[in-house]
Amino acid sequence: MVSWQQRARALADDLTALGALDLAWREAFEQVPRHVFVPRFYQPDGTLIEGADPDARDEWLDAVYRDDSLTTQRLVEPGSGRIVPTSSSTRPSLMALMLRMLDVRDGHSVLEIGTGTGYNAALLAYRLGDHRVTSIDIDPDLVEAARIAAHRIGLAPYLVAGEGDKGVPERAPFDRVLATCAVPTIPTQWVAQLADRGIIVADLRAATSSSLVTLHRTAEGIATGRFHPTPGYFMWLRPRADDPRRDEQESNFIYDHTASRHSTTWLDPALLAEPGLGLMVAASVPDLIQSVTFADPLTYGLRARDGSWAKVDKDSNDVVQSGQRSVWNEIEAAALHWERLGRPEPSRFGLTVSTDNGQQVWFDDPDGHQVRVQESETNWGCDVRSHVVSDDVEEVG
Incomplete structure (x- = not known):
């Protein structure tokens, strides 16, 4: 029988071969068991795979230690009756890429927006230490399940239920902010809670795009940076735990x-x-x-x-x-x-966010061509x- 440790090492090898996994994160990916945070998941056709089922165990472990996103929670959308995924364990290669983009150093404090299963928070806590990691999610049930899973492997990052766009001001400032959910604009509270020379990595989504962006704090209340060519397509940051929609305009139009x-x-x-x-x-x-x-x-x-x-x-x-x-x-x-x-790629565009003036998208140069100015959130x-x-x-x- 192949152990989870062997599977984790094989996954780390695959991520390294893809160029996604930084050497500084390899030990965390090898030592933090993903399956503890994903005891069950939904296949694309809606079939639930339970790790506790002996007949499904190999299928479950194979999936957990592949480079795939796994849906772990679904909710019914009011009005339409559609079943909508609301939480998942992110594809490991995307997770590794965003951790590399985050550019953490020993001693850094990190705020994660979107606890989900807790696996990413556990990777951060393994690398940086429990007291350096804060993670927030709108769903208190997810937060509690993540806390229990982390404790099972001897980790205890600070996990809290609340509105992710508000950040966690009582734990600020943070050297890094990592959003593992999609947002239409960067909340100004994330910028306000960023330490000097801090970095935000997030997925900025719209009706026509999804773009990872890395923002560097350049002055108090201001962060700027470029878009990455890799899309995120994360699930939306939402205001309610019991409703999968960002707002009521999303259905029944x-x-x-x-x-x-x-x-x-x-x-x-x-x-x-x-x-x-x-x-x-x-x-x-x-x-x-x-x-x-x-x-x-x-x-x-x-x-x-x-x-x-x-x-x-x-x-x-x-x-x-x-x-x-x-x-x-x-x-x-x-x-x-x-x-x-000239049909530019996303990496030629950038974003500047200000706690006073909202956000603006620019082309090539932050002080040059402005594509659009956002007056507010x-x-x-x-x-x-x-x-x-x-x-x-x-x-x-």
Whole structure:
């Protein structure tokens, strides 16, 4: 029988071969047992795999020590009735990459936003010491389960239930802030609780993009840095433990065609999958809150927070729009801007966050071309984990 230690070493070998695992983190990945924090998980088809089931044990351990994300909690979405993943154990290679981006040193204190299973907090505590690690999650049940799992292996990071966007001010300042959940804007409290020369690593998500970003504190209340070419697609930071939605606008929207406008477009909606364009659209049209693909006919839909929406037929390029604004026209303008800049990748874009002035996206130089200025912590947008065929959005025609 292959032991968990052998499996953990094999996983560490795989992550090293991928170039994801830094030597400074290898011992933690070898010595912290992931399976203790993932006693069960859901397969993509919804089947629950229980580690306590002798017949499923090998399948469970094989999955836990592969480079895969594992869904560990699901909730029913009010209104639509959809079952939505709300917690997972992050893919180890992505976890290792973000820990490398965090650039921790001995003696550093770390705030993790999104405890989840507790495995990442345990890796941090193993490397830095229990008293150096603080982790917060909206779900008190997850926090308690993570605390119990950590104690089983002799670790005791400071875990607390609460709203992640508020940080943990009573434990601040922090040398590093790591968000293992997605946010539409960087909460100013994370910047306010950052120590001098501190770093934030987070997943900035929108209706058209997901981009990891590393921000360095450059002055009191200001952090700036570049986007990384690797997307995160983490689950959303949410305000309630019993509701998988970021807000109530995420479900039960009606695409009402009774006052719609019709046109055609030169822009193939599939191009929005290009990370650089997705980021440009997110910065230029920051209030997009949903992207969805309809099955019959194959149609791409986007809607904004004010209720304006657009749908594009992927075969004919016919466009239908409704609302106060022509959302697709705004997206076309962003795409033209991206084309003129030479189709840049996400790494050429950066972000500056200020506790006084919100956040702004820039191109190449923080003091140069500004793509979009965010006046406050308004939404960059939100969507499902990926573009999926949906029957949950009502249409009126």
